[in-house]
Amino acid sequence: MKLYEYEGKKIFENYHIDTPEGYVVENISEIKDIAFPVLVKAQVLFGGRGQKELIKQANDKKEIVKISEELLGKRDTQFTRLLIENKLNIKKEYYLSIFLDRETKKPAIMVSEHGGVDIEKNQKEIYYFEIDPFIGLTPFLLRNISSKLRLESNLIKIFIDISRKAFQIFTDYQAELVEINPLVLDTSNHFIAADAKIIIDDSIAFILEDIKNISKKRDYSNFEFKVNQLGAIASEITGGNIGVITSGAGLLMATVDIIEHSGGKVGAGIDVAEIAFDKDTHRLKMLFDYVKKLNLKVILISFFLQIGRCDIFAQSIYDSFSDIEEEKSIIIRLKGNFQEEAKNILRNTKFTISESFQEAVGIAVKKSLER
Amino acid sequence: MSVIIDKETRVVIQGITGSVGQGFAKKMVEDGTNIVSGVTPGKGGEKVYDVPVFNTLEEAINKTKPNISLIVVPAQYLKDAVFETLYYDIKKLVVYTENVPLHDEIQMVYYSKIKNAIMLGPNSPGLASPGIANVSDFNSHYLKKGRVGIVSKSGTLTYEIIDGLNQFGLGVSTFTCIGGDRINGVDYVDILPLFEKDTETDAVIMVGEIGGFAELRAIPIIKKMKKKVFSYIAGQFIPKGKKIGHAGAIIGQSGADSAINKLQKLNEAGVETPDTIVKLFSVVAEFFSK
Numbered sequence: 001m002k003l004y005e006y007e008g009k010k011i012f013e014n015y016h017i018d019t020p021e022g023y024v025v026e027n028i029s030e031i032k033d034i035a036f037p038v039l040v041k042a043q044v045l046f047g048g049r050g051q052k053e054l055i056k057q058a059n060d061k062k063e064i065v066k067i068s069e070e071l072l073g074k075r076d077t078q079f080t081r082l083l084i085e086n087k088l089n090i091k092k093e094y095y096l097s098i099f100l101d102r103e104t105k106k107p108a109i110m111v112s113e114h115g116g117v118d119i120e121k122n123q124k125e126i127y128y129f130e131i132d133p134f135i136g137l138t139p140f141l142l143r144n145i146s147s148k149l150r151l152e153s154n155l156i157k158i159f160i161d162i163s164r165k166a167f168q169i170f171t172d173y174q175a176e177l178v179e180i181n182p183l184v185l186d187t188s189n190h191f192i193a194a195d196a197k198i199i200i201d202d203s204i205a206f207i208l209e210d211i212k213n214i215s216k217k218r219d220y221s222n223f224e225f226k227v228n229q230l231g232a233i234a235s236e237i238t239g240g241n242i243g244v245i246t247s248g249a250g251l252l253m254a255t256v257d258i259i260e261h262s263g264g265k266v267g268a269g270i271d272v273a274e275i276a277f278d279k280d281t282h283r284l285k286m287l288f289d290y291v292k293k294l295n296l297k298v299i300l301i302s303f304f305l306q307i308g309r310c311d312i313f314a315q316s317i318y319d320s321f322s323d324i325e326e327e328k329s330i331i332i333r334l335k336g337n338f339q340e341e342a343k344n345i346l347r348n349t350k351f352t353i354s355e356s357f358q359e360a361v362g363i364a365v366k367k368s369l370e371r
Numbered sequence: 372m373s374v375i376i377d378k379e380t381r382v383v384i385q386g387i388t389g390s391v392g393q394g395f396a397k398k399m400v401e402d403g404t405n406i407v408s409g410v411t412p413g414k415g416g417e418k419v420y421d422v423p424v425f426n427t428l429e430e431a432i433n434k435t436k437p438n439i440s441l442i443v444v445p446a447q448y449l450k451d452a453v454f455e456t457l458y459y460d461i462k463k464l465v466v467y468t469e470n471v472p473l474h475d476e477i478q479m480v481y482y483s484k485i486k487n488a489i490m491l492g493p494n495s496p497g498l499a500s501p502g503i504a505n506v507s508d509f510n511s512h513y514l515k516k517g518r519v520g521i522v523s524k525s526g527t528l529t530y531e532i533i534d535g536l537n538q539f540g541l542g543v544s545t546f547t548c549i550g551g552d553r554i555n556g557v558d559y560v561d562i563l564p565l566f567e568k569d570t571e572t573d574a575v576i577m578v579g580e581i582g583g584f585a586e587l588r589a590i591p592i593i594k595k596m597k598k599k600v601f602s603y604i605a606g607q608f609i610p611k612g613k614k615i616g617h618a619g620a621i622i623g624q625s626g627a628d629s630a631i632n633k634l635q636k637l638n639e640a641g642v643e644t645p646d647t648i649v650k651l652f653s654v655v656a657e658f659f660s661k
Contacts, residue, residue, distance in 0.1 A: 253580055257607050
């Protein structure tokens with residue numbers, strides 16, 4: 001789960017990493033007087049805000065209102081707030097990030113003395129250090145890291161201290177990423193975190209005391225969120241008209257590949273995940289009801305169940321989809337435990353039943369392309 | 372011969388008294404996989420389908436000498452269970468549990484490397500060699516002995532592929548699932564050389580997906596292999612940044628770990644890369660018809 005900049009900065013403050021003075025507003029009436037100039041920053045979950053004109057400078061009260069009104073006009077479900085902050089007097093911009101590296105399967109720390117918006121262009125001057133999972137960010141490593149940055153001697157200790165605090169946040173919050181870019185050195189030689197990017201592991205986010213009340217909805221569409229709450233995993237893809245429901249993630253991706261290679265367009269993909277083991281139809285029926293409400297032309301349900309039972313799925317499908325007008329646009333392939341019982345339940349319905357995975361996919365594509 | 376498991380395989384299930392553990396125990400007893408014991412703290416002395424349950428792994432080892440552990444304990448207790456397995460020098464692990472915290476996975480994987488263990492997972496549905504042992508959630512009923520080796524991240528996709536191959540009269544020597552999470556134990560690079568050495572395997576299918584570079588790290592290994600390698604990479608039409616199904620199935624910021632890019636790189640390295648599993652079935656069938 002991604003945290004907004006203002007949420008990340010609150011954590012920084014709790015760990016005594018300095019951030020610019022500022023406050024969050026949801027509407028114009030909340031704007032207060034602080035020293036000018038200020039930066040008005042849209043709180044969004046994606047990067048590149050500068051280029052997208054989502055960060056603007058205001059030099060007086062009139063400007064701050066004008067800019068805030070303009071930015072708040074662009075609000076959507078994932079963007080509801082502005083962060084208004086004192087503009088820093090920048091001497092130099094550094095880069096600091098601690099993250100889990102999926103290739104080395106270890107944590108890592110990256111630093112650079114060329115932080116800021118162009119960090120990706122400065123690959124050569126970013127220094128990467130692996131962090132041993134059992135010994136952590138030790139003093140020798142911190143000394144090596146800071147030596148790469150050519151810092152004045154009185155600043156080394158401060159930089160090491162900030163790195164150590166960032167690593168503490170990384171550990172305490174079991175984060176995937178803690179990034180400060182830029183880490184500003186201001187004209188009075190203070191390090192200040194001008195931005196905050198923290199990503200928390202989804203499997204831990206609901207346990208952490210100050211994170212669990214933040215809605216996880218932010219990373220998902222309404223449909224995805226509702227399905228995920230049930231225990232399944234959904235992905236909505238704009239522009240498609242075929243819904244694919246499978247028992248398993250790999251099978252889902254492989255099914256989507258065949259559909260798209262044969263000219264069909266997938267609008268939603270759902271892996272039923274743990275719901276496949278259910279012994280009653282409760283969660284499945286809720287899941288199917290959510291899918292029904294999507295604007296899909298064809299629904300392909302393809303299961304090959306090892307532990308779960310086909311008859312339970314068949315009953316849920318029967319209960320959920322019998323009332324829809326074009327039953328033939330529901331294509332079902334059920335294989336595995338209790339498949340004969342499942343066939344009996346679905347016999348004499350108007351659903352399209354197929355015994356073969358390939359055939360079922362073929363029918364789904366054909367129907368999706370019909371006028 | 373076979374890969375990782377063999378006739379001498381003796382399975383212990385850590386977390387045997389939970390519903391998932393019991394399901395596995397029942398299946399193994401029924402299909403003849405040599406399950407020797409189970410472990411659940413506090414449940415020592417009980418039996419699950421006639422399999423003895425111990426309070427500690429140490430006790431299970433002393434009494435029943437297992438050499439592979441299937442671990443199905445809940446995510447919040449998993450790290451300690453895996454540490455226990457590795458501490459007592461069991462060198463083969465199938466970690467079935469899903470939704471494991473990433474920081475725990477990092478430590479588990481690191482310890483498994485220090486201990487030189489073969490750890491499949493977390494989030495691995497297991498492995499099986501038809502007629503020898505089945506330490507997976509796949510029903511032995513669908514397994515047909517043959518000469519195709521499979522290494523994959525996904526269980527359900529592997530099962531669909533096995534079912535498809537069956538229809539061409541082809542069976543598998545061993546299939547191994549390395550898990551669908553971002554952080555996992557052994558990778559393709561560790562499993563492929565085992566298939567290269569295996570006298571029961573004539574060709575290998577590497578099943579990959581979007582996210583991470585594990586498939587591409589296998590290229591130097593594949594280039595040195597004498598056996599034919601096929602590779603299918605799932606998720607060719609999934610947009611960047613969209614997570615689909617597996618926790619690890621997400622294209623990173625650079626976009627270089629997309630399925631299309633991986634297929635292209637593998638193809639350039641001489642690997643046969645059908646872009647759907649339907650095509651995969653026919654190219655593998657063609658290879659074996661020669």
